[in-house]
Amino acid sequence: MGSFFGLDSPLMRFLSRLADIFILNILFLICCVPVITIGASATALYTVTLKMARNEESYMVKGFWKAFKSNFKISTIVWLIMLVLGIILGLDYRITAAFTGVMGKVMQIAILIIGTFYTITMLYLFPYIARFVNDVKNSLKNALLFSILNLPYTILIAVITIAPVFLTFLTGKTLAYGLFIWLFFGFAAIAYVNSLLFRKIFAKYEPQSEDSSPEQQGAE
Template sequence: MLNFTSENKVIWILGKIGQFVLLNFLVLLGCIPIVTIGASLSAGARCMKKMKEPEGGILTLEFFHAFAADVKQATGAWLVLASVMVLGAGDIYYAIRIAEPVNMFFLFFGGVLFFVAVSMLFWIFPLVANYDNRVKGHLTNAFLFAFGKLPATLLLWGIWGSPVILCYFRPVFTSLVGYIIVFFGVALQLWLSHLIWDHTLCREETLEVHSVGR
């Protein structure tokens, strides 16, 4: 049995920090082509789950294996939701910056589109990482989770949106936020999100098993 001394704790903590930094680098690297953002974040979500296992494999191999396994479904879902996000953002921009006076219809319509697409995007990553399904099935389930578990979705909005809000209202922190994102910020957001995803998905699986048992 491992004697978990203070020295071992320090080594364990440093090892976890190293894994966070490495995973953050891999996820950002996978996001560079833009079109593969969905696959990269899905692979990051799968690796975050693997990092909790005591006998996890080599993180780099785990990431690229997950990336290759998820690229088709994750990229398809990402492109659909990204298109809706761009459409919503374009309507908001038109309503505020171009229309005179502000066009409330386009503002509301664009806001709803953007909110729905981003909310679904938060759930696409764990669904693709944990379940085999077609793109349409993943999108349907993401919509059901996004609004069926609205409190959890709002927490995810807070996790992923807080850096943007901080930089918008306090531009002086933009450089600091940028450094954090580059070194470990995205991995930290995935870890916090994983706590929500794991709790919610495991609970749904438990309820489904109980329902089948009846």
């Protein structure tokens, strides 16, 4: 019984990880309140969860704030770029939905294809910035390239990220439970699970003499 509740027992490790995810989720949401900071908050979240995936985390709150501040500029720039592009894609789709005939369908399909590339780029963008040092252009380019070159992982990450959103809005009951989970655990939990996959993906592009530093020069 003592070992079951010991500090190194599976139960206590699980509860400790759950507490970490709870704290991270609250930090993430607080830093997302001004919408402009969502990018920096997402990068900070993934900076910590990538370390958690490698069992390297220490001083979690301090690490979150440090990553938030150090990556604020590039994360905010790419977030605003992607936000504007997302709004444009959404508006274009709504406009073309009113078109009739073959041309309207062709335009809608084209927008959906572009939207797919947009989505998979977004899935990789902030984890990439959290792990690699690069400029805005190469961060956007490499996020897209990594997502295409690792398509099986990308599909899995997309399911892990998007499926909970659909499940949340299935019924009024799932919405109530879903909002509770998103508020206290959801964002950080998904980031952590995704980080277990990103760890394997990014390892292929890191130097062989990698010293576990979170700041690596990105591929160009």
